[in-house]
Amino acid sequence: MRAAYINKYGDNTVVQVGELPVPTIGDNDVLVQVKAAGVNPLDIRIRDGKLKQVLPYKFPLMLGNDFAGVVVAVGSRVKSVRVGDEVYARTDTMRIGSFADYIAIHQDSVSQKPHNLSMNEAASLPLVALTAWQILVEKAHVQKGQKVLIHGGAGGVGSIAIQLAEYLGTFVATTASAADSDTVKKYGADQVIDYRTEDFSTILSDYDVVLDTRGGETLQKSLTVLKPGGQVISVNGTPDADMADEMQLGALLKLVFTAMSFRTNQKAKKLGVKYSFFFMKPSGAQLAKLTKLFESQKLRPVVDKVYPLESVKDALAYSESGKAKGKIVIRM
Numbered sequence: 001m002r003a004a005y006i007n008k009y010g011d012n013t014v015v016q017v018g019e020l021p022v023p024t025i026g027d028n029d030v031l032v033q034v035k036a037a038g039v040n041p042l043d044i045r046i047r048d049g050k051l052k053q054v055l056p057y058k059f060p061l062m063l064g065n066d067f068a069g070v071v072v073a074v075g076s077r078v079k080s081v082r083v084g085d086e087v088y089a090r091t092d093t094m095r096i097g098s099f100a101d102y103i104a105i106h107q108d109s110v111s112q113k114p115h116n117l118s119m120n121e122a123a124s125l126p127l128v129a130l131t132a133w134q135i136l137v138e139k140a141h142v143q144k145g146q147k148v149l150i151h152g153g154a155g156g157v158g159s160i161a162i163q164l165a166e167y168l169g170t171f172v173a174t175t176a177s178a179a180d181s182d183t184v185k186k187y188g189a190d191q192v193i194d195y196r197t198e199d200f201s202t203i204l205s206d207y208d209v210v211l212d213t214r215g216g217e218t219l220q221k222s223l224t225v226l227k228p229g230g231q232v233i234s235v236n237g238t239p240d241a242d243m244a245d246e247m248q249l250g251a252l253l254k255l256v257f258t259a260m261s262f263r264t265n266q267k268a269k270k271l272g273v274k275y276s277f278f279f280m281k282p283s284g285a286q287l288a289k290l291t292k293l294f295e296s297q298k299l300r301p302v303v304d305k306v307y308p309l310e311s312v313k314d315a316l317a318y319s320e321s322g323k324a325k326g327k328i329v330i331r332m
Ligand SMILES: NC(=O)c1ccc[n+]([C@@H]2O[C@H](COP(=O)([O-])OP(=O)(O)OC[C@H]3O[C@@H](n4cnc5c(N)ncnc54)[C@H](OP(=O)(O)O)[C@@H]3O)[C@@H](O)[C@H]2O)c1
Pocket: 040, 041, 042, 127, 128, 131, 151, 152, 153, 154, 155, 156, 157, 158, 175, 176, 177, 180, 195, 213, 214, 218, 234, 235, 236, 278, 279, 280, 281, 319, 322, 323, 324, 325, 326
């Protein structure tokens, strides 16, 4: 089958498109013919080798962390899907590789694809929609009437997180360029801060939850816009001890992450707020809940550019530019 893969970590020059064997499936696995795959900044981090201690993959390593496609084979214990079903999913964390004609995945990671969406649209969703769901619904339990700040509203995560926060009945503030102000308002943002010319931390206060997609100074300042008891959940900040436990990374990495997040945790403690790092997980069950929201058009996909597999390097370069509006998709 055709696949985009790497044999060593590095920049775009290490990415190859070529022939690799079709993955084999176990009793609980599903084999999916991939029709389209989402491109995520995570693909770049994995390609660069920045996550090799946390995610120790083997080479050749196929790239790609989410997809939509058609089930072509199922293992003997698979109950939830059948051959011919149209599905979408975030790949199993240690079994990535959706920039390929076929992918094997555990049945629990897969959901039926929203019937009203194209394969390209559905492929744009799993990783970012699950990230938004797991943070806002599962972790922060945001409630109607609360105030939520979402950084990077025009990006892949932001474009879905704003819609979900709005659907949950919260007041939503977001940071974006002035040029994207109308777009993020259409997603449901109530207040837009131009991150290039304004300092959100001098404008916003008393927030319940911040979903931080930027890290660094944005994360530090985010702690100051919370009400007492509020929380910043970052997908791009310093990993913490809880993450090391959750991912079973061992005592050494736990110590390293504790040290890395020490300053942020101390600052949060002083302010009476909470900081946590978050790494999303595959979940077919949560994706099935999101499917209903997409089918009832409470949430809508936002696809920016679509590339053929042969142009995977261009797709990755566009993602790396940090300029994507919504999602980038690779069609097979
Ligand atoms: N830990 C996890 O589980 C997890 C899950 C999902 C994503 N992530 C991480 O979250 C980050 C965001 O992901 P994404 O898919 O949303 O990325 P993305 O789509 O590449 O984000 C691009 C968008 O970010 C905007 N942007 C850039 N700098 C900004 C700033 N300082 N303030 C506000 N907006 C800014 C850009 O707007 P302009 O063009 O106007 O600059 C662009 O619209 C990435 O680092 C990704 O790796 C982590």
